Amino acid sequence: MAEELGVFIPCVGGVEHAHVLLPPLETLCFVEETCVRDKAVESLCRIGSQMREADLVDSFIPLVKRLADGEWFTARVSACGLFHIAYPSAPEIVKTELRSTYSQLCQDGMPMVRRSAASNLGKFAATVESAYLKIDIMQIFEDLTQDDQRSVQLLAIEGCAAFGKLLEPQDCVAHILPVIVNFSQDKSWHVRYMVANQLYELCEAVGPEPTKMDLVPAYVRLLRDNEAEVRIAAAGKVTKFCRILSPELAIQHILPCVKELSSDSSQQVRSALASVIMGMAPVLGKDATIEQLLPIFLSLLKDEFPDVRLNIISKLDQVNQVIGIDLLSQSLLPAIVELAEDRHWRVRLAIIEYIPSLASQLGVGFFNNKLGALCMQWLQDKVYTIRDAAANNLKRLAEELGPEWAMQHIIPQVLEMTNNPHYLYRMTVLGAISLLAPVMGSEITCSRLLPAVINLSKDRVPNIKFNVAKVLQSLISIVDQSVVEKTIRPCLVELSDDPDVDVRYFANQALQSIDHSMMSS
Structure with a gap:
C-alpha cells in the first residue's frame, strides 16, 4: 500500500489534490515494520516533489513537524527522510524551525532516530543555504561523528564526502578533513573500512594539491591496514585516488603500496587490486608503466587465484593504449591458456567472454597462432554452457575480424566437426552454424554452411x-x-x-x- 500510494496522484485528480494522499502515508510512517516505513517515506518524497508550493506549506510541512514530534520513535525515524523535500519551500521562519528540529532529532534518545538522521543528513544539507551549512549543519555533523553509538558514527562518516562537496574547499579542509584523518586511525575496522570507501571522493572536494597531501598518508595507512576488508576497500579505489593526484605523488606514495598489495596474503585483496590497477597506466604514463607497473601486472597474471588473472585480462585494453601489446603478450599467453583449461567451468566461461576483445587487441596474427585452437577446443567441452558460449564466441570473432578471416580460420574447422562421433558435439556445431550464418552472408551460407x-x-x-x-x-x-x-x-x-x-x-x-x-x- 505504501508503495502504490506513491504513484496515486493521477488517480486522485492530479497534483492539486495530491494532499489527500498524505494522511494514509502519515499513518504508515508510524508502523513498526521498517520496510513499510521506508516505502511510505519514499512515496511521500515522490508526492512532495510534485506538489505545489502552497500545498507543501499547508499540508506537507505540518506532516513533517508532526512526525518529528511523534511520541513513537518510528514516526521520528520516518521524519528524518522528509526534511529535504519540505525545507526548500518553507518560509524563512519555518526553515529556522526545521533546522532546529533536525538538530534535535540528531540528539534523540533513541539510536534508531539518530541513525536515520545521520543517513539523511547529506540530502538535507544539499537543500540548506550555504550560510547555514557552516553553522547549523556543521555542528550537527560534528555531533554525529562523536556519537557514542558506533553505528551512528559510521553513517555520519558515510556521508562525509557528499557533505564535503557542498562546502567551500577551505571549509572542507578545516572541518571534514581532520575528522576523516582521525577516523582513518580508528580502533574499529568498520570505521576504517568506511573511510577507505570515502577517501578519494573527499580528496576531490578538498581542492588544491597541497591540501591533498594531508589525505595521502591516511590513504597509505589504509592500504597497509592489518584488516583485509579495509585493504580490499582501499585497493579498489587505488586508480580513482591516483587520478586526482599528480603522477609524481602517485609514484612516490601509492605505487610502493600497490607493489605490496600485489603479493598480499588475501586473494580478495589481490583480486580487488587487479580489477582496477590497469587504469593506473594512463595516469602514470608510458615510462612509469613499463618500469614499475608492468612487473606488477605480470606477477598478477601468474597469480594462483583465477579471479585475479581474470580481472587483469579483462582490463588489458587500458594498458594496451599506453604501452602496446607486445610487452604483455609473452606473459599474457600462458595465463590465458591456463585459464582456458581451468578445472572450474565458470573460469573457462569468463575467459571466453574476453576472447573477442583480446583478439582485437592482440591482432589477427597473434590470435591465429596462439588462441585459435583454444576457441575450437571449447566447442568440445564437457559442460554445455561452455560449448554454447564457445559457439557465441565464434560469432563475435567473425564480427570482430571479418567474414574473410572466419572463412579461412573458423568455417573449415567447424564443418569438420559435423563428423564428430559424439552427438552432443554435432549439436554444438549446428548451433555454431546458426549463429555464424547471419555474419557470413548468403553466398557462404549457401555454398558451405547449408550443405x-x-x-x-x-x-x-x-x-x-x-x-x-x-x-x-x-x-x-x-x-x-x-x-x-x-x-x-x-x-x-x-x-x-x-x-x-x-x-x-x-x-x-x-x-x-x-x-x-x-x-x-
Whole structure:
C-alpha cells in the first residue's frame, strides 16, 4: 500500500489534490515494520516533489513537524527522510524551525532516530543555504561523528564526502578533513573500512594539491591496514585516488603500496587490486608503466587465484593504449591458456567472454597462432554452457575480424566437426552454424554452411534432426527464395515424415515459416 500510494496522484485528480494522499502515508510512517516505513517515506518524497508550493506549506510541512514530534520513535525515524523535500519551500521562519528540529532529532534518545538522521543528513544539507551549512549543519555533523553509538558514527562518516562537496574547499579542509584523518586511525575496522570507501571522493572536494597531501598518508595507512576488508576497500579505489593526484605523488606514495598489495596474503585483496590497477597506466604514463607497473601486472597474471588473472585480462585494453601489446603478450599467453583449461567451468566461461576483445587487441596474427585452437577446443567441452558460449564466441570473432578471416580460420574447422562421433558435439556445431550464418552472408551460407546442415538431416539421432529443422528455419531469411524452394523445403518435407514426433513437429514449424514468409513477400 505504501508503495502504490506513491504513484496515486493521477488517480486522485492530479497534483492539486495530491494532499489527500498524505494522511494514509502519515499513518504508515508510524508502523513498526521498517520496510513499510521506508516505502511510505519514499512515496511521500515522490508526492512532495510534485506538489505545489502552497500545498507543501499547508499540508506537507505540518506532516513533517508532526512526525518529528511523534511520541513513537518510528514516526521520528520516518521524519528524518522528509526534511529535504519540505525545507526548500518553507518560509524563512519555518526553515529556522526545521533546522532546529533536525538538530534535535540528531540528539534523540533513541539510536534508531539518530541513525536515520545521520543517513539523511547529506540530502538535507544539499537543500540548506550555504550560510547555514557552516553553522547549523556543521555542528550537527560534528555531533554525529562523536556519537557514542558506533553505528551512528559510521553513517555520519558515510556521508562525509557528499557533505564535503557542498562546502567551500577551505571549509572542507578545516572541518571534514581532520575528522576523516582521525577516523582513518580508528580502533574499529568498520570505521576504517568506511573511510577507505570515502577517501578519494573527499580528496576531490578538498581542492588544491597541497591540501591533498594531508589525505595521502591516511590513504597509505589504509592500504597497509592489518584488516583485509579495509585493504580490499582501499585497493579498489587505488586508480580513482591516483587520478586526482599528480603522477609524481602517485609514484612516490601509492605505487610502493600497490607493489605490496600485489603479493598480499588475501586473494580478495589481490583480486580487488587487479580489477582496477590497469587504469593506473594512463595516469602514470608510458615510462612509469613499463618500469614499475608492468612487473606488477605480470606477477598478477601468474597469480594462483583465477579471479585475479581474470580481472587483469579483462582490463588489458587500458594498458594496451599506453604501452602496446607486445610487452604483455609473452606473459599474457600462458595465463590465458591456463585459464582456458581451468578445472572450474565458470573460469573457462569468463575467459571466453574476453576472447573477442583480446583478439582485437592482440591482432589477427597473434590470435591465429596462439588462441585459435583454444576457441575450437571449447566447442568440445564437457559442460554445455561452455560449448554454447564457445559457439557465441565464434560469432563475435567473425564480427570482430571479418567474414574473410572466419572463412579461412573458423568455417573449415567447424564443418569438420559435423563428423564428430559424439552427438552432443554435432549439436554444438549446428548451433555454431546458426549463429555464424547471419555474419557470413548468403553466398557462404549457401555454398558451405547449408550443405553441412542438409547432410546432418540424415543423422541417426533424433535430437540432431530436429535441431537441423530449427537451423533450416533460421536460414530462411538469409538465403534466396530459390534456395529455400530447391534445397531447404525438400529437406524439411522429408523430416516431416520422420518416425520421431519431435522431428516432425519442428520440421512442420519450419515449413509453416516458409509459407508465411512467401505470403509476406
